[in-house]
Amino acid sequence: MPTLDVKKKEVASKKVKPSGLPICEYQERGHKWVLENQTKEVVQREHNSGILVVEVTDPKQQVYMFHCNNVTVQIKGGKFKSMIVDSCENCNVVFDTVISSFEMVNCKKIQVQTTGICPVFGIDKTIGCTMFLSEQTLGITQFTTSHSGEMNVSFPDGSGDQKEVPIPEQFVHKLVNGSVVSEVSELYH
Amino acid sequence: MPTLDVKKKEVASKKVKPSGLPICEYQERGHKWVLENQTKEVVQREHNSGILVVEVTDPKQQVYMFHCNNVTVQIKGGKFKSMIVDSCENCNVVFDTVISSFEMVNCKKIQVQTTGICPVFGIDKTIGCTMFLSEQTLGITQFTTSHSGEMNVSFPDGSGDQKEVPIPEQFVHKLVNGSVVSEVSELYH
Numbered sequence: 001m002p003t004l005d006v007k008k009k010e011v012a013s014k015k016v017k018p019s020g021l022p023i024c025e026y027q028e029r030g031h032k033w034v035l036e037n038q039t040k041e042v043v044q045r046e047h048n049s050g051i052l053v054v055e056v057t058d059p060k061q062q063v064y065m066f067h068c069n070n071v072t073v074q075i076k077g078g079k080f081k082s083m084i085v086d087s088c089e090n091c092n093v094v095f096d097t098v099i100s101s102f103e104m105v106n107c108k109k110i111q112v113q114t115t116g117i118c119p120v121f122g123i124d125k126t127i128g129c130t131m132f133l134s135e136q137t138l139g140i141t142q143f144t145t146s147h148s149g150e151m152n153v154s155f156p157d158g159s160g161d162q163k164e165v166p167i168p169e170q171f172v173h174k175l176v177n178g179s180v181v182s183e184v185s186e187l188y189h
Numbered sequence: 190m191p192t193l194d195v196k197k198k199e200v201a202s203k204k205v206k207p208s209g210l211p212i213c214e215y216q217e218r219g220h221k222w223v224l225e226n227q228t229k230e231v232v233q234r235e236h237n238s239g240i241l242v243v244e245v246t247d248p249k250q251q252v253y254m255f256h257c258n259n260v261t262v263q264i265k266g267g268k269f270k271s272m273i274v275d276s277c278e279n280c281n282v283v284f285d286t287v288i289s290s291f292e293m294v295n296c297k298k299i300q301v302q303t304t305g306i307c308p309v310f311g312i313d314k315t316i317g318c319t320m321f322l323s324e325q326t327l328g329i330t331q332f333t334t335s336h337s338g339e340m341n342v343s344f345p346d347g348s349g350d351q352k353e354v355p356i357p358e359q360f361v362h363k364l365v366n367g368s369v370v371s372e373v374s375e376l377y378h
Contacts, residue, residue, distance in 0.1 A: 142361055167369055174332070175327060175344065
């Protein structure tokens with residue numbers, strides 16, 4: 001059935017497909033770890049592992065992850081400044097603590113776990129992300145969202161169980177005395 | 190400079206470019222007006238006018254506008270059921286009253302004016318829309334938004350002037366006693 005084939009091709013072409021050379025390097029200038037075009041196959045071949053491990057050595061360091069697909073990244077070494085995940089799909093990231101924020105932009109299907117503290121998760125133009133919080137960061141973490149959907153947060157509920165709740169993606173606005181008053185859609189009530 | 194040319198081409202290819210045959214017809218089944226692949230040039234050629242006028246004749250009628258670019262549509266005849274603007278760019282729509290809603294999805298740069306009443310504007314996956322409200326609909330209209338940005342609402346401020354305010358697109362969420370509490374970003378405070 002040629003029609004079906006064409007449709008499949010179209011859908012596939014919209015996915016994030018790493019094309020350039022894989023990069024995993026530390027750049028002195030900017031104190032920045034750069035991970036680009038990483039895939040499960042690249043990590044397996046170059047690191048002989050299912051997990052790409054990055055070892056931060058200074059709280060000033062940042063991590064920038066770009067154009068990666070189907071890869072699990074673990075940031076070891078404790079506290080670091082911030083992390084940006086840009087144009088990635090089907091990726092998992094585990095880290096301990098970031099000082100400022102963990103941001104996702106133009107992503108699909110990202111899972112992130114903080115085992116320490118993450119003050120802010122920034123989510124922009126992203127469809128599908130789940131954030132796993134530690135007990136420790138539970139009362140601290142804020143989520144800043146725009147142009148995004150299918151967001152969930154999973155956290156220990158205090159009685160030994162894990163709880164998952166959605167982050168609202170639909171809002172209702174009204175004009176009241178010339179100002180806009182915004183509320184979460186009643187989908188979430 | 191060939192590099193610049195390539196970039197220009199890339200940007201242009203992302204625009205909504207009507208490709209199929211232009212359609213402007215009333216479908217008995219579904220009581221639906223269908224406008225597809227309309228452009229300024231098509232409207233000028235086929236209707237000898239700068240404005241595509243659709244005349245609704247029954248409140249049961251709906252209007253579906255798809256894949257149009259750089260076109261101004263006026264819905265005459267008063268009250269009708271609803272309108273959907275799907276995958277359109279740089280379009281203007283003027284109508285009197287819809288009974289249920291006016292929806293935009295996958296659009297860019299749309300201007301809409303209601304001269305009567307519009308209970309709900311639904312905005313999904315849309316960047317850039319301005320809604321011009323009548324005095325009459327001011328206290329009634331709600332805006333339901335998701336995955337969208339650059340939204341504005343313009344309305345008579347009661348003293349003869351027009352006022353324009355942005356509709357928030359960034360939100361901040363926190364976990365409070367195991368539930369998500371959401372607020373408009375402080376950008377809008």
